[in-house]
Amino acid sequence: MxxxxxxxxxxxxxxxxxxxxxxxxxxxxxxxxxxxxxxxxxxxxxxxxxxxxxxxxxxxxxxxxxxxxxxxxxxxxxxxxxxxxxxxxxxxxxxxxxxxxxxxxxxxxxxxxxxxxxxxxxxxxTPPLRGTRQATRIWVIGDSGQCAVSSQGCTDANAVKDEYLAFAGSDIADLWVLLGDNAYTNGTDLQYTTGFFDVYPDVMRNTILYPTLGNHELGSGGSNSAAQSGPYYDSFSMPSGGGLGGGVASGTEAYYSFDWANIHFISIDSATQGANLAVGGPMYNWLETDLIANTQEWIIVYWHHPPYTKGSHDSDNPAETSLFEMRERFVPLIESYGVDLQLTGHSHSYERSVLINGHTGLSSTCALGECFIDGGDGNPSGNGAYVKATLGPGPNLGAVYSVVGSSSKNQGGLTQHAVMTSWINFEGSLLIDVNGSSLDAYFIDKNGVVDDHFRILKIGAFIPPGVPSLQIHGLIALCLILVAAGVLARSRFTSTS
Ligand SMILES: [Fe+2]
CATH class of the missing domain: 2.60.40.10 (Immunoglobulins)
Structure with missing residues (x-):
């Protein structure tokens, strides 16, 4: 082998x-x-x-x-x-x-x-056995389907792809996440061919593809999550869950999960509105069951509609119903089971948060950093990596939220959302490297410049899912007290000897 x-x-x-x-x-x-x-x-x-x-x-x-x-x-x-x-x-x-x-x-x-x-x-x-601590590289693109409708979109989508390939060199991604709006403007079968399949043949024959549903998939192309029909569902085969691939079977291709090495991935359908997004609905309940069952060290969750954005969409605008509902309903759930990184598209820009937890309101409610776990930039060459005191999916210890919606176009109007430390109105994609207890992510723009880099480190013991956060914080406090007591004891011994 x-x-x-x-x-x-x-x-x-x-x-x-x-x-x-x-x-x-x-x-x-x-x-x-x-x-x-x-x-x-x-x-x-x-x-x-x-x-x-x-x-x-x-x-x-x-x-x-x-x-x-x-x-x-x-x-x-x-x-x-x-x-x-x-x-x-x-x-x-x-x-x-x-x-x-x-x-x-x-x-x-x-x-x-x-x-x-x-x-x-x-x-x-093929992926390694689940739970294996093997270096894993993930390529992420969002709103990439502009090549279906404009020559400039083709130019930009190809430039973004080429610069990813140049950055990756001999170490191409193991898996590839699509964040939705993969074929403008309406997700028709022809638009999928020209906006996606004709653009990425040199990636998709080697790198395993995992998509999520965007609102443009629900255009006149007619993809339908309830019926599991239309170009999106006809073109893609999602993991069914269970077996060596991991994840709890969802019974639908609209949302699914799987394991890769020591990472648990979850795709959520934020585009199908109404009852689909209800607390206690089938998707919500499956998500909680899946999170409870997870035993991997890292959790990466992706869907299309960003809970935090000030780009071509605004997560403070009440008319943006899906953005509110994902933030108010699904963010608390994934945080309580220890999500580390959450990825979306929809706004045609790149935005990336500091390490946050518990931010379910308007951006103004976090304006003074009340929701910050670590308000630094997370860059090893800047304020330093974000550190989470768990090797496993410890609850409510902070997550990074990133909008990667500029993989084939950018759109003006971007300003800084209160939780964002990086906000860039330029075409690009995100490359993620997970290696043991560290996660590094790089936003590579269409000119090949790395405009953002952050790192998350995990230290301490493996905390299983479902352990209440107060208990976690108590354990961490106890550890810190014991460490401090040990330091003091050694200090006294040293001074008297
Ligand atoms: Fe969208």
Whole structure:
């Protein structure tokens, strides 16, 4: 078994170089295909990764065919085959029985025909077993779908992607989070093709994708969470929960959770309004059950509508119902079970908070920092990292909230929200590195400049979910008293000896 070969610099350098040639390779393949033969309308992409399974998807032109994925340890040695019989142009193949933390090369096609892959460009790496303290890299983009409606949007989306790839170098992300509004303006099937699948073929064939629903997915494209239908649901395969992939099964693709290494990820549907956002509703109750069951050290929660923003949307505007409801209803819940980082889009800017807890009101109610756990910038080169006195998901110890909604455009009007220490009206994306008890995040703009960097450190004992915060604070106080007493005792002993 290879040990995360993406981290092996020499080998990956050649892979990354070849990644950039991928589109050309696919286009060439299409160009030389005989007349009437199928070609790829959507190049291969990877979803629902688990230590022992993955979903490979692609779309072809007619006529419909069966679906065949071949995979193995090296190009030219794809010894395993999964065939889904029948005829279709929308292909979705579940592969199971995989080895955790292992690189596989693959191809997609039909019958004996290979449409893409069996080369150095097409590979995936399965996640490590849940709970493993393995370095994990996450790429986050929000409101990225502008390429569907403007050439400038394409230019900006590609620049954001290219600068992420340049920053990552040989260490490309293990997984990829979409924060919604992935296909402007209405999330139609065609807009998904031109605004998403045509933009990221060189990322999505290697990095496993995890989306969340934005309001533009609910446009005339017709995605519908209750019916689990429309372009968003037809295009994506979300983790079902349970098994080696972790998470409590939600019974819907609208919201879901999964584990990756020592991180618990949760996607929430903030776009479907009304009863969906009710306290005590199915999503709320599932979320609490899932948080209670979590045993991972880190919790990252993402949805589309930001609880705190002063960008192209304003979380103080009562007309922004979803922003209020997410802040008043869901923020207290995720904080009480120890969320560390919460990610959203919707405002077309980048905004990033200090370490906060318990802020459910208007921005003015935190104007003097009443909700601050640490009001510094969290930058190791600035005020220093944020420190949380737990290795596990300790409740109400503070979280960072970030809006990453400028991955294909920026929109004016941005001012500083009271909880934000970084607010930038410029296109970019967020790269997150989790390594053991530290989390680093970098906002990389479309010019390749890192405009923001923060770190969260966890120290102390593993505090399981559900332990009341007063009890936690009492334990921390007791520890500090014992440490202080020890220092004093040593000091007295030293002075008299
Ligand atoms: Fe939005």
């Amino acid at each position: 290879m040990r995360n070969p993406l981290r092996e610099a020499g080998r990956v350098t050649s892979c990354v170089q070849l990644v950039r040639l991928g589109i050309a390779a696919s286009l060439l393949l299409a160009a030389v295909a005989p007349a009437g033969a199928q070609t790829l309308l959507r190049t291969p992409y990877l979803m629902a990764g688990a230590p022992d399974s993955i979903v490979v998807r692609w779309r072809t032109t007619s006529p419909p065919t069966d679906s065949v994925v071949r995979y193995g340890s090296a190009p030219g040695s794809l010894t395993q085959t999964v065939t889904v019989a029948g005829s279709r142009t929308e292909h979705e193949v579940d592969i199971s029985g995989l080895t955790p933390n292992t690189q596989y090369f693959y191809s997609v096609g039909f019958g004996t025909t290979i449409l893409a892959g069996d080369d150095a460009n097409h590979f995936f790496v």
